[in-house]
Amino acid sequence: MSTEAFRIGFLPLVDAALPILAHELGFAEEQGLALDLVRDVTWATVRDRLLYGHTDAAHMVAPLAIATSLGRDRPATPLAVPFVLGLNGNAITFSTALGQACGLGDTLGDPRAVGAALREVTRTRRLRFGVVHRHSSHNYMLRYWLAGVGIRPDHDVEIVVTSPTFAADALAAGEVDGICVGEPWNSIAVDRGVGRIALATAQIWRRGVEKVLAMRAGVAAERHDATLRLVRALHAAAAHFVEPGTAEASAAILARACYLDAPVDAVLRAITDRIRLVAGGVPVHYPDFMFQYREAANFPWRSQAAWLYAQMARWDGRGHDPADAAVAVGTFRPDLYRAALAGSGAPLPGASSKLEGALGQAIGAGSTQGRLVLGPDGFFDGRAFDPDDIPGYLASLP
Structure with missing residues (x-):
């Protein structure tokens, strides 16, 4: 397998961990990829580098990938999200x-x-x-x-x-x-x-879905095999990231000047779910403050894209449009995730969409491969989101 280069834009945030670790710990190399990580300061710059071909993929806030596909604030460019880099955080x-x-x-x-x-x-x-x-x-x-x-x-x-x-x-x-x-x-x-x-x-x-791997849809199609290898490399990095005993080494890598340029202790607290609320205070533990890998956390659920679109419709003054909703949901690409990890043993959800916010406790979920358990995913107000009834959901909100 020949080595193929991938330039990936990122912002200095803890949830840029997976592409950084895939590069630093050899997971990308194992997949025949050479990652060139490009650090930026704003999400607008990350997006623009991606759109103009200065990068091949990007660490990106999930709604920005959807907004770019929809043409909000600029001409529409279809993006593909084959992998979620993290939840919450x-x-x-x-x-x-x-x-x-x-x-x-x-x-x-x-x-x-x-x-x-x-x-x-x-x-x-x-x-x-x-x-x-x-x-x-x-x-x-x-x-x-x-x-x-x-x-x-x-x-x-x-x-x-x-x-x-x-x-x-x-x-x-x-x-x-x-x-x-x-x-x-x-x-x-x-x-x-x-x-x-x-x-x-x-x-x-x-x-809640947070950062994603975003690519121009055309690049994902033209470089299909390399895209699947990149998903596999990121998945391996995610598995390593949550292994016991790896947090200190991961924090030291992420804190480097070329990545986050931040105190190691602040990075370590984030990836071990400890939050210092006030200066000099003892960090408190909040389980799953950041969430990677477990429960198919990296799977691009189309229902999560639909929730983000519903918030755009709510707050951007445009209202709900079924055609826009279809574009938004289609930006998330569970088909690419499944193709990359088929045969790997990783849990693969049988559905691409689900009722969001309905789980109060962990339950088993249908899968086409591996055993899948999904944990609590509630909203603070107790609402649930049905991706098949966006108008009804919007009408119910305060």
Whole structure:
């Protein structure tokens, strides 16, 4: 098998772990691939490099892949998502002043209780929160929570865009009152004494889709075999990432200047599900704060793409369009995931879509290969999302 090069764009976030480890630990090489990892600072730049052919694939926020296929903010370019790089892993961090005003304690708060305290603050002043991109899970998860606790996004709270790497600086400068970003940037804000973690996004939607591997659909078709090999390399990296005893070595690799350029301890806390809420505090353990590999976590469920599209329809002012929904759902490519891992022993879901948010406990699920167990995936408000009834779902929301 000849070696084939793949350039992959990424942002310095903990959930860029799988392409980094696939490169550093030889999983890509085992598949006959040579990865060239290209670091950027904003998601817009990651997207543009991908669209203009400067990269072959990208670590990307899932909604941005969908928005790009739909032509939101720019001409439509069909993208393919054959692999999910991780679930959850973000947090909502308040400025220290806002944390005090909301009476945050020394544990992660209940989403409804934190929301009620925040709602009282919004009665006296309009707050500003920073998210990493307009089309990001951060934006949609934050909006979902705010609306669910009676706070009106764009009215009671202004939502602006800030790069993850500058989010702590924005808090320190008083430009925003809160941020919703990925790790390690919440922890860095806390360790600098400028932020206080209020919630993990896993408390808003357990097992919510976060980062994905995105490719131009044409590249995925033209380089079909190499794409499948890349999925296999990333899957092997994910299996290694969750093995006991590997976290410290993985954190040391990710923290390097060429990747996250971040303190090793902050990275290690994220990948071991420990969150330091306040400067100098003892980290608290929140199970599955970041989620890779287990329960077919890397499978691109089309129902998760549908939920993200529903949030776009809710907040972008365009409403639901069945043709757009079909494009959005079609961006996720479980067919490529299955083709890559057929015969490997990895659990392969028998369906490509499911009812999201309906599981209160772990259950066995249908699979065409391997034994598949799916864990709790609830939304904080107890709602479930039926991907076959997006209009009904949207009509039920506050």
